[in-house]
Amino acid sequence: MDFLLEHSPPLIVAIPLFASFLTPVISRISSRARDGIALASISFSTFLSFLLAQDVYKNGIKVYTFGASVPSLTRPAEIPVRIIFEVDGLSVFMVIISLVIALLAVIYSTAFTRKEREGADRYYTLLLLMVVGMVGMEMTGDMFNFFVFLEITSIASTALIAFWIVRAESLEASFKYIIISSVGALFVLLAIAFLYGEYDLLNIGALADAMRYTFIDKVALVLLLSALAMKSGIAPMHMWLPDAYGEAPPSVTFALIAATQASFYGIIRVCYTLYSSMFNHVVIGSLLIALALVSIIVGVTMSIVQSSLTRSIAYIGVAEIGYMLLAIGTGLIVKTENYGIVALKGGIFHIFNDALDLGLLFLCAGAVILSTGERSFDRLGGLARNMKYTSILFLIGLLAVSGMPPMNGFASKLLIYESTYRLNPILAIVAILGSILILAVLAKIFYSVFLGPELPHLKDAKEAPTAMLVAMFLVAGIIIFFSLFPGYVIDKLVVPAVDAMKDPTAYINAIMGGG
Amino acid sequence: MGFPETIHTGSGFWAPIFWIIAFIVAILISYVIRGFGRKDYKRGTEQVKPFLAGNIEERKEALHIRGDHAYWGFKEALRGFYEKSKKFHSGDTRDYILWFIIILVISFVLAEVV
Numbered sequence: 001m002d003f004l005l006e007h008s009p010p011l012i013v014a015i016p017l018f019a020s021f022l023t024p025v026i027s028r029i030s031s032r033a034r035d036g037i038a039l040a041s042i043s044f045s046t047f048l049s050f051l052l053a054q055d056v057y058k059n060g061i062k063v064y065t066f067g068a069s070v071p072s073l074t075r076p077a078e079i080p081v082r083i084i085f086e087v088d089g090l091s092v093f094m095v096i097i098s099l100v101i102a103l104l105a106v107i108y109s110t111a112f113t114r115k116e117r118e119g120a121d122r123y124y125t126l127l128l129l130m131v132v133g134m135v136g137m138e139m140t141g142d143m144f145n146f147f148v149f150l151e152i153t154s155i156a157s158t159a160l161i162a163f164w165i166v167r168a169e170s171l172e173a174s175f176k177y178i179i180i181s182s183v184g185a186l187f188v189l190l191a192i193a194f195l196y197g198e199y200d201l202l203n204i205g206a207l208a209d210a211m212r213y214t215f216i217d218k219v220a221l222v223l224l225l226s227a228l229a230m231k232s233g234i235a236p237m238h239m240w241l242p243d244a245y246g247e248a249p250p251s252v253t254f255a256l257i258a259a260t261q262a263s264f265y266g267i268i269r270v271c272y273t274l275y276s277s278m279f280n281h282v283v284i285g286s287l288l289i290a291l292a293l294v295s296i297i298v299g300v301t302m303s304i305v306q307s308s309l310t311r312s313i314a315y316i317g318v319a320e321i322g323y324m325l326l327a328i329g330t331g332l333i334v335k336t337e338n339y340g341i342v343a344l345k346g347g348i349f350h351i352f353n354d355a356l357d358l359g360l361l362f363l364c365a366g367a368v369i370l371s372t373g374e375r376s377f378d379r380l381g382g383l384a385r386n387m388k389y390t391s392i393l394f395l396i397g398l399l400a401v402s403g404m405p406p407m408n409g410f411a412s413k414l415l416i417y418e419s420t421y422r423l424n425p426i427l428a429i430v431a432i433l434g435s436i437l438i439l440a441v442l443a444k445i446f447y448s449v450f451l452g453p454e455l456p457h458l459k460d461a462k463e464a465p466t467a468m469l470v471a472m473f474l475v476a477g478i479i480i481f482f483s484l485f486p487g488y489v490i491d492k493l494v495v496p497a498v499d500a501m502k503d504p505t506a507y508i509n510a511i512m513g514g515g
Numbered sequence: 516m517g518f519p520e521t522i523h524t525g526s527g528f529w530a531p532i533f534w535i536i537a538f539i540v541a542i543l544i545s546y547v548i549r550g551f552g553r554k555d556y557k558r559g560t561e562q563v564k565p566f567l568a569g570n571i572e573e574r575k576e577a578l579h580i581r582g583d584h585a586y587w588g589f590k591e592a593l594r595g596f597y598e599k600s601k602k603f604h605s606g607d608t609r610d611y612i613l614w615f616i617i618i619l620v621i622s623f624v625l626a627e628v629v
Contacts, residue, residue, distance in 0.1 A: 176608050183612060187619075215628065222622040226615065236614045239604060283625050291618075302604065305590060305597060307583050342525045377582020406531035406538075411522055418524040440586070448582030453575030484531050487521045 001051075006071060008052040009064040009085040012045045012095065013136050016102075020128035027121035035110045038124045042106050042131065046099040053092045057496050061510040062087045063141070074511050084203060086141030088507055089496030090272075093348065094138040094265045096493070100478070101258040101355050102131040104471045108363055109251040111467035115370060116249070119163060130156035130255055134262035141511065143192045144202045146266065150188060150231070153259050154181035160252040161244050173240075173247035180230060180240040184263075187227035191220040204274055205511030208504060213278040221279060224270050231263035234325060235295040238318045242306075245314035250366020253310070254359045257317065261351055264324065268501065271332060276504035281332045288329030293430055295322030300437035304444075308375045309368065312445060313361045316401060316438055320354045323347075326431060327416045330423050331501070339422040344498045346415025349490055353400070353408045353482065360397035360475045361442075364390050367464035367472070368449060377448045379457070384450040386461040391450040393472045398446055400479050402439035408482035408489075 004011065019041030027034040056062050064071045064085040074084060087095070109127065113120035133153030140146050158181065162174035196202055198217070199210045211217060226237075233241035241260070245253045271284065299319025306312035327347025334340035367390045374380050384391040396407075403413040413435060421428035464472070482489050500507065521530040556562060565572060572578075590597060603610075623629050 176611065179608050180611060180615075183615065218626050218628045219623075222619065222626050222628060226619045226622055229618070230615050236603075237611070237618060239606075239611045239614070243606075279626070287622060287625050298600070301593070301596070302600060304586055305601075339525050381579045381581070405529075406534040411529055411531075414529055415522065415524055418526055422525070444582060444585040448580070448585060452579035455579070486529070486531065490522055 004048065005051055005055055007064075008048045008055075009062065009087055009139055010066070012048050012052065012099070012139070013132055015041050015045050015048075016128040016135075017132045020125045020132065023124040023128065024121040027124075031113070031117075031120065034121065034124060035106075035113065038106050038128060039103075039110070041128065042099065042103045045131075045135070046096075046103050049092065049095045049099050052087060053096060053493075056087055056089060056092045057492075061500075061506060063510050083145055084141040084511065085139045086205060086507065086510060087139050088510075089498075089500035090265070090268065090348075091138050091500075093493055093497040094262065094351075095135055097261065097352050097355050098131065098134045098138060098258045101359060102127075102255055104359070104475055105251045105255045107474070108254065108366070108468050108471035111465035112249060112251050112366070112370070114465070114467075116163075119165075123160070123163065126156045126160045127252070127255060130160065130259060134259045137262045138265055141204050142202050143195065143204060143207065146204075147185065147189050147192055150263070150266075151185055153262065154178070154185060157181070157244075157252075157256060157259055161248040161256075163249050163252065164247070167247065170247040173243040176240050177244045184227040184231045187223045188266075191223035191227070194220040194223075203511055204269065205508045208274050208276060209508045209512050211275060211278055213275070217275075217278070221270070221275055221284075224274075225267060225284075228263050228266040228270065229291060231260070232267065232325075233260055233318055233321055234291050235298040235318055235322070238295065238298065238321075241318055242302075242311045242314040245317060245362070246308060246311035250310075250362050250369070253314075253362045253366075257355050257359055257362075260321070261355060264321065264351070267325075268328060271328070272501040273504045273507050281335060285329045285332035288325050288332065289427065292322045292325035292329055293427070295319060295325065296430060296434040300434050300441065303441045304437070307377055309365050309377065309380070309445065309449065310362070310375060312377075312441065313358065313365055316361075316441060317354075317358050319434055319438060320350075320358055320401070322434070323413065323416055323431065324350050324354065326420060326427065330416075330420050330427070334423060335502075337422075339419040341498060341502070342415050343419035343423075344501060345490055345494050346412050346419060348497045348501075349486070349494045350409075350412035350416065352489075352493070353412045353479075356475055356479050356482070357397055357400035357407075357409050360393060360472060360479065361401060363468070363472045363475065364394040364397060367468055370468075371461045371464065372458055374458075377445070380449045380455075381452040381458070382450070382454040383458060383461055385454055386458070387450070387463050389469055390464055390472070391446075393476050394446060394450065396476045396479060398439075398442040400483070402442055403435040404439065406483050408479055408486060411483070411486035 019037050023034045023038055026037055063074055065074050066083040130153055133149045136149030137146055158174050158178040161177050162170050164170045194216050195207055201207050230237035296319045299315050303312050303315035324347050327343045330343035331340045400407040400409040403409040417428045417431055521528050
């Protein structure tokens, strides 16, 4: 167990990476064995992530230096030149989200790939590579590594969005996604090149330690924030998101939410660690808040006018990212105030809630599409008769996403409302109005898809396959647990992440003082 | 100190247990009120049919309000906003990149780069 714990950071990435290349080979022998390998690899990585989390919460930041005689040795040559994974409370929180979502996506996929046999072998390779990319982004302590993992995530996601290759819309969404991803990644690389040119460093901790906030640093900050904001789907750079989320297979969309959040993690890491106390917090915080408000307003208003089930939910996803950004921006402006900490707790908690709640809606939408072959509201209705479980699960997701008490979405949004109200009441008013509109949109979706009379062409619609239901019930189970015990989740998972954000010196010292 | 599930917001707290208790009480009150309702209601009889001023009821599927028609009034009231919003969501990738450049420029100005 000690060996597993010591090498857990690279193993969490290496196991799905190995499995990703093993699955197409095994697929030629048995599709069940292929599914089993995918499931086992993600399950084991998830287990390791919880083991790692326990260690990080107990003993502080975990550093893993590749190629060093002792993995915790960060400075064999006085400067941290080696590839280093650095896992603090925030990293491990994000890793847990990514892997839990990936595990549930794989369970759901086992039913999906049974229906969609064409390309199923490559599907798992790409899905596991996507997981490798996002988990790598969240654990690496190196800027260039971050870029590499960002690219891995983008390329795997692009191919997965185009999974239904016969659909022109899927290909178009995939094409748009790769353009947006390439432009975003290019600007991230440019920023890294600027920082490397100035400091001869790539390690995040070492860069944060050396940061002087020169003209070049300001340019790099703007490039990093803008590119990562686009990759996170923040309005008005969100337009790729409804295309991609709306056209990808539902299990992929579920994982894509976690991938998008990995880019959002990048924004947090840049603001709170790399540049920590350097920039004008009020200006950058206000910029983030302005983008958050635009995201909430654009997300909810555009969701109302969509005629596609998945696109409508995807626009709600844009609004949900707005809530997280609103909290992060508020936390930046009022770093020292108590309500700044409350905002951060709300924002960080909402990352997990968003992944689960929105994910559940997409999984239910996937079950509806699989059962009926329809995406348009105009062709759907009365499905609660044939899809009882899916309709109940959708209702749970609906209540959670719209922040209805006593759901988990309410708990995190309450923290966001109260803290933003202290900063400026208008922020809280927009946020609450946004939630009301989300409820209105989702009530419309629920009514038009599940309620009403039975439609003649949907008489033969069947309930989702067992594996899909299992995945959806597991997501709903976690949602209900988070709803009933929000204090427990905040204490155990959210507070260590917020503490890591508040104290960037710990992250820096783990590298610079660890030699 | 509080219940393990309680969260503190700085100016108040949230404990789902209290909400659940209130919800159960509300359900019980509703059930009691329901008990005062009419006892002569019979399912599957003429009683349950809607009265549409003597007109014949349309087929059930024809009465279903499709998703696209929901919130028609809201969309109509905000028609000007939606016309602009739809134009802004052109689906053209060049526009996507244009918005990225606009945000980049605004950020450069705010960060005092230019």
